[in-house]
Amino acid sequence: MGEQMSPDEKYQIITRNLQEVLGEEKLKQILKERELKVYWGTATTGKPHVAYFVPMSKIADFLKAGCEVTILFADLHAYLDNMKAPWELLELRTKYYEQVIKAMLESIGVPLDKLKFIRGTDFQLSREYTLDVYRLSSVVTQHDAKKAGAEVVKQVEHPLLSGLLYPGLQALDEEYLKVDAQFGGVDQRKIFTLAEKYLPSLGYTKRIHMMNPMVPGLTGGKMSSSEEESKIDLLDRKEDVKKKLKKAFCEPGNVENNGVLSFVKHVLFPLHSEFTVKRDEKFGGDKVYTVIEDVEKDFAEERIHPGDLKASVEVALNKLLDPIRKKFESPELKKLTNSAYPAPSKKQGAAKGNPQNSEEEAIIPSRLDIRVGKIISVDKHPDAESLYVEQIDVGEEAPRTVVSGLVAYLPAEQLQDRLVVLLCNLKPQKMRGVESQAMLLCASIDGESRRVEPLDPPEGSAPGDRVFVEGYEAGKADSELKPKKKVFEKLQVDLKISEACVAQWKENNLMTKLGQISCKTLKGGNIS
Numbered sequence: 001m002g003e004q005m006s007p008d009e010k011y012q013i014i015t016r017n018l019q020e021v022l023g024e025e026k027l028k029q030i031l032k033e034r035e036l037k038v039y040w041g042t043a044t045t046g047k048p049h050v051a052y053f054v055p056m057s058k059i060a061d062f063l064k065a066g067c068e069v070t071i072l073f074a075d076l077h078a079y080l081d082n083m084k085a086p087w088e089l090l091e092l093r094t095k096y097y098e099q100v101i102k103a104m105l106e107s108i109g110v111p112l113d114k115l116k117f118i119r120g121t122d123f124q125l126s127r128e129y130t131l132d133v134y135r136l137s138s139v140v141t142q143h144d145a146k147k148a149g150a151e152v153v154k155q156v157e158h159p160l161l162s163g164l165l166y167p168g169l170q171a172l173d174e175e176y177l178k179v180d181a182q183f184g185g186v187d188q189r190k191i192f193t194l195a196e197k198y199l200p201s202l203g204y205t206k207r208i209h210m211m212n213p214m215v216p217g218l219t220g221g222k223m224s225s226s227e228e229e230s231k232i233d234l235l236d237r238k239e240d241v242k243k244k245l246k247k248a249f250c251e252p253g254n255v256e257n258n259g260v261l262s263f264v265k266h267v268l269f270p271l272h273s274e275f276t277v278k279r280d281e282k283f284g285g286d287k288v289y290t291v292i293e294d295v296e297k298d299f300a301e302e303r304i305h306p307g308d309l310k311a312s313v314e315v316a317l318n319k320l321l322d323p324i325r326k327k328f329e330s331p332e333l334k335k336l337t338n339s340a341y342p343a344p345s346k347k348q349g350a351a352k353g354n355p356q357n358s359e360e361e362a363i364i365p366s367r368l369d370i371r372v373g374k375i376i377s378v379d380k381h382p383d384a385e386s387l388y389v390e391q392i393d394v395g396e397e398a399p400r401t402v403v404s405g406l407v408a409y410l411p412a413e414q415l416q417d418r419l420v421v422l423l424c425n426l427k428p429q430k431m432r433g434v435e436s437q438a439m440l441l442c443a444s445i446d447g448e449s450r451r452v453e454p455l456d457p458p459e460g461s462a463p464g465d466r467v468f469v470e471g472y473e474a475g476k477a478d479s480e481l482k483p484k485k486k487v488f489e490k491l492q493v494d495l496k497i498s499e500a501c502v503a504q505w506k507e508n509n510l511m512t513k514l515g516q517i518s519c520k521t522l523k524g525g526n527i528s
Contacts, residue, residue: 007031010065019186023208038181041072044093048100049231053267054215060110069115073097076120080162092340103324108271123176136168139201148194171195174207181208215266216259234324245314250306255296260313265292268316278312338471363490365505366475369425370467372457378412384432395464403436409452421455425481443497443519453522458515470508495527
C-alpha cells in the first residue's frame with residue numbers, strides 16, 4: 001500500500017477532506033524520507049455510532065498512503081472525563097470498542113494486519129508515564145489545561161481535577177506511542193496546541209496534528225452518543241435506519257448544515273470514489289457521481305431531491321452496517337453489548353439524588369415479571385361468550401384468576417393442565433365483572449382469519465419458573481407496572497416470533513433456565 005505513490009500523491013490522500021493540518025512542512029519532509037507514523041485515539045465511553053465511519057474512512061486513506069497507523073482505545077481517558085465510563089465497566093466497554101471498530105474497518109475493506117491496536121492502560125500506568133504526568137503538571141497552568149479540554153471534556157460547574165489532567169495525558173500519548181502525527185476531530189484542536197506548546201518543555205518533539213471537520217449529525221448538530229435521535233447506532237435495524245433518516249434534517253438546496261450530504265462527502269465518497277443517487281425513471285433514473293462537488297452543486301440547485309438523497313444514503317449505509325450487524329448476532333457479542341451498556345436502574349437514579357431518573361427509568365424487558373404457569377381449570381366467563389376464566393398456578397400459594405379471549409381459538413380441553421407463559425405484574429383488571437390477575441401471552445398473526453396460539457415453555461418447566469430475555473437476566477421486575485407508563489405496551493412493539501418459532505424481544509430470545517420459549521406454528525407472528 002502506498003509504495004508506488006510519490007510523496008506528493010501520499011500527501012494528497014493523507015490530507016484530503018481534512019479541515020486543518022498543523023505542521024504541513026514537517027509532514028511533507030517525512031513523506032520524502034519514510035512512511036508517516038500516525039495515531040487516532042478514542043475514549044471508550046458512549047457507544048460508537050455511524051459518525052465513527054468519518055475517522056474510519058480517513059484511517060483507510062492513511063493506510064492507502066502507506067502510513068503506519070495505531071488505534072488507541074483510551075480507557076483511562078474515558079474514566080477521567082467526568083467518569084462517563086464507571087471503572088467497573090471500562091474493561092467491558094474497551095472490549096466492545098475493539099470489536100465494533102474492527103468490524104467497522106472490516107466493513108470498509110481495511111486490512112487489520114496493517115494496524116496496531118493498543119489500550120491506554122497498557123502503558124499509561126507505567127512508572128515512566130506516571131512521572132511524566134507529574135512533570136507535566138508542574139509546567140501546565142490550570143488555565144491552559146481547562147481551556148484545552150473545553151470542547152472535549154464534559155464541562156460542569158465544579159470541574160474535577162481528572163478533567164484537567166486529560167489534555168496532558170493525551171499530549172504524552174504522542175511520545176509514548178512513538179508517532180509523528182496525531183489525527184482527530186477539529187474539536188481536539190486546543191488539546192493539540194497544548195501538546196505542541198508543552199511537550200518540548202519535557203524535552204520531547206512537537207508532533208504534526210491533522211484534524212477532521214465536525215460532521216453534522218442527523219438532526220443538524222453534532223452527532224452525539226447521548227442524543228438518541230441524532231445518531232444511527234451501528235447495530236440499529238434497517239427499519240430504525242429508515243426511520244431516523246426520514247427525520248434527518250435535509251432542507252432542499254441547503255448544503256451547509258446537512259448531515260446526510262456530509263455523510264456522502266466524508267464517508268461514502270472517500271470509500272468508493274463515486275456515489276449513486278437512486279431516482280425513479282420518470283425523474284431521469286439513477287445518476288452516478290464521480291466528483292463530490294457535482295453532488296453538492298446538484299443538491300444546491302435542487303436537482304437532487306432530499307428524499308432521493310436519503311434513500312440513496314440508506315442503501316449505502318445498510319451495506320456498511322450489514323456485516324457489523326451480522327458479526328454482533330453472536331451470543332458472545334450480544335452479551336458483551338448488554339453488559340458494557342446496561343440499562344440504567346432505579347438504584348443508580350436514586351443514588352445520584354435524582355428522583356426523576358428512577359421515575360423515568362429505561363424501558364427494558366427485565367421490568368416484566370414473566371413466569372411459567374399451569375392451567376388448573378378452564379370455565380366460560382359467566383357474562384361473555386368469547387372469554388374463558390382460567391385458574392392458573394404460577395408458583396404462589398394460591399392460583400391466579402386469568403381472563404383470556406381464547407374461546408374462538410382453542411377448545412377448553414386443550415387448555416386444561418397445559419403449561420403457559422404469563423405476565424404477572426400488570427395491574428389487575430376487571431373484565432366483564434371478573435378480575436384478571438395476569439395476562440396469558442400468546443403468539444398471533446392478524447389477517448382475514450386471525451390465528452392465535454399460547455406460548456410454550458420448554459419441556460420440563462414448572463409453575464413459577466422465571467422467564468427472561470437473553471442479555472437482560474439481571475435486574476428486578478417492577479412490583480406492579482403502572483398503567484400510565486405503558487411499559488409493557490412499549491416493549492410489546494418488539495416482541496415477535498422468529499422464523500424458527502422462537503419468542504424474541506429485539507431478536508434476543510425469551511428463555512427459562514431450561515431453554516427457549518416458543519410457539520407451535522406462527523413464525524413471524526406478534527406476541528400479545
